[in-house]
Amino acid sequence: MTPTLLLAVHGTRDPRGTAAARALARRVAHRTGAPVRLGFADVRGPDVGEAAAAVDGPIVVVPAFLAAGYHVGVDIPAQLQRAGRADARLTPALGGDARLVAAAAHRLHQAGWHPGDAVVLAAAGSSDPNALDQVADAADRLSGVLGTRVTTGYVTTATPSVPDAVARARRRPRQRVAIAAWLLAPGLFHRRLAEAGADLVAAPLCPDDGVVAAIAARYHSAAVAAVAPA
Structure with missing residues (x-):
């Protein structure tokens, strides 16, 4: 089974930011050929755990964050734990790719x-x-x-x-x-x-194709491990 890619983003009240996140998810789906869901670490819903709970089967969570701060290290794992999806494989943040x-x-x-x-x-x-x-x-x-x-x-x-x-x-x-x-x-x-x-x-990084490629690379590197037998 192909793991679902759960794209974890920060969340914003600015509709342009939300539109950019949704557009990014669509481009990642096109790039990877994987089913892609979107979850928000803060500000708006569904949060990452809620989005994960709606998925059957293996999940790879890719945090669309440029550094591994509190949201990546604490909030997202806690949301997955509360939703009963601690089995989801969480990749590193995008960092200095x-x-x-x-x-x-x-x-x-x-x-x-x-x-x-x-x-x-x-x-x-x-x-x-x-x-x-x-x-x-x-x-x-x-x-x-x-x-x-x-x-x-x-x-x-x-x-x-x-x-x-x-x-x-x-x-x-x-x-x-x-x-x-x-x-x-x-x-x-x-x-x-x-x-x-x-x-x-300068404008924000999205929708540069480099962001899509970095997310796809994180997903593909984790996807094999996500479906490997325990």
């Missing part, structure tokens, strides 16, 4: 970035130091792609804030500063980037 870093660079170029512009990688933020390490790693990878130093800033929880990071990145008075959005979809966090004082702000 090279395809996502390439997507961030592509979005920057689309926004008008040019060599010589300073770059801040803006992420949601987390109280989990491992999640912050993953963002720093993504910034290092993006630095290699762009050939320039990329610093980090956070919308909430962690420091420096995105406005502070933008101010620090402007090393000379007339230098432009660009924000690379380390965010998957439109929503409140991305709207805040427009207020951070940068000269240009």
Whole structure:
């Protein structure tokens, strides 16, 4: 039996963000040929456990998160446990997958970035130091792609804030500063980037095909184990 791919996303009250999540699920289904369900870790329903409970047979849960923070490490496993689907195979978060870093660079170029512009990688933020390490790693990878130093800033929880990071990145008075959005979809966090004082702000990563490819790779690597005999 082909395992169901349960795509776990954060959730947002912004209808554009929800539409982006649903579009991502459709593209992942087309890419993998697997049945795909969508579950939300926070804000709206169905939560990941509720979505899993509606599935018969094996499940692979792929967290569409860019770092393995509280939602991935605590909320999603707890939701699966409460729903009686602790048997679901949970993959790692998408993290610093090279395809996502390439997507961030592509979005920057689309926004008008040019060599010589300073770059801040803006992420949601987390109280989990491992999640912050993953963002720093993504910034290092993006630095290699762009050939320039990329610093980090956070919308909430962690420091420096995105406005502070933008101010620090402007090393000379007339230098432009660009924000690379380390965010998957439109929503409140991305709207805040427009207020951070940068000269240009890149769009979220979705619907770049690199995001779809990264999710498909997580699914395929876990799918065999999900149906293997105990």
